[in-house]
Amino acid sequence: MESPVFTRVQNSTYHLDHFSGGLPGAHALPAHRLLRRDRRYARRSRRDGNAGPAAEAAHWVPALVAEAEQHLCQRAVVRMDAGFTDGTTLEALDSRAIGYLGRLRENPVLQRLAQPHLVRGPGRPAEKPREWVVETTYRAGSWSRERRVLMVVQEEPGHYFRRCFFLVTNLDWPPTRVLAHYRKRGKAEGHMGEFKDVIGTSLPPTSRGVADDDTVRARSQALLSLRLLAFELMHILRARLETLTGEGWSLRRLRERVLKVAARVQRTGRRLHFVIARPALPLWRKLMPSLARMAWPPPG
Incomplete structure (x- = not known):
């Protein structure tokens, strides 16, 4: 972790x-x-x-x-x-x-x-x-x-x-x-x-x-x-992207290129799928596994 x-x-x-x-x-x-x-x-x-x-x-x-x-x-x-x-x-x-x-x-x-x-x-x-x-x-x-x-x-x-x-x-x-x-x-x-x-x-x-x-x-x-x-x-998110891409990221760039993107929600069975717009997809593919591996402190 x-x-x-x-x-x-x-x-x-x-x-x-x-x-x-x-x-x-x-x-x-x-x-x-x-x-x-x-x-x-x-x-x-x-x-x-x-x-x-x-x-x-x-x-x-x-x-x-x-x-x-x-x-x-x-x-x-x-x-x-x-x-x-x-x-x-x-x-x-x-x-x-x-x-x-x-x-x-x-x-x-x-x-x-x-x-x-x-x-x-x-x-x-x-x-x-x-x-x-x-x-x-x-x-x-x-x-x-x-x-x-x-x-x-x-x-x-x-x-x-x-x-x-x-x-x-x-x-x-x-x-x-x-x-x-x-x-x-x-x-x-x-x-x-x-x-x-x-x-x-x-x-x-x-x-x-x-x-x-x-x-x-x-x-x-x-x-x-x-x-x-x-x-x-x-x-x-910014710190993770800087590590993964080797580039500097401002909050404005993060907002415009990663967060403020089009997406579609699909429900199949008991799952929800988020279909992210193609321009932001490569960044999210790098970002999601990295966030999942982070060790978050317990509440309180």
Whole structure:
């Protein structure tokens, strides 16, 4: 039996992000916090539209990490955007020894720290783009203490002024490793965009103008759960096809070439036969035996 999807890995990084989906009335901007490992979602939760992206993150992020380390990996590191680097959230992660790295929003204090590094000094300008990391400590207004901060300075040929951005982390890794790990967020954000494009994020209630707030929340949570389940199932199919064909498969390509195809159902005796359209038949002939050999975990 094959079990390629549910293997518990040793170390894994989770990209913390949120997205919005439209609801009428008081919930015009509900958002959904997602913790993801590669292309798999560990958990989802919903909050009201008037709450910031890090609302109650000090409570639910450690809980999600604990669940991830119980079922998916031995040690989890959280990578997050600037919306989650408030003092309360970072204190909660530090107190539970959860590794993190995240980007900081620019502010006057950080701009003053960066000022000595932003103007190119005397000498011949660089012929190629250059980048280096300056390590320092910094305490934001909502933080209770100073934390390790990395200033990433970038220089482009032909530009007199340099650019920079800041990362905060509690990891004891070398600065270059922290930066390289942060740069991998592009893959996670790409999968988030793929989720929005193929699965969708809008969460309308089923009874517009009639349902109360609790009913709207319950329906939105259920619909979000179904969409995340659809993403999981499509990823399983995608991963299997990539192994079988040796090609990369996007969710959109999977939907159009494998799932969204014509088929005819025939009933003979006690059996149902699905007659799939000829263009998709070779792919399904490869896919079905592979899915049958997979070892699925027991319910619960």
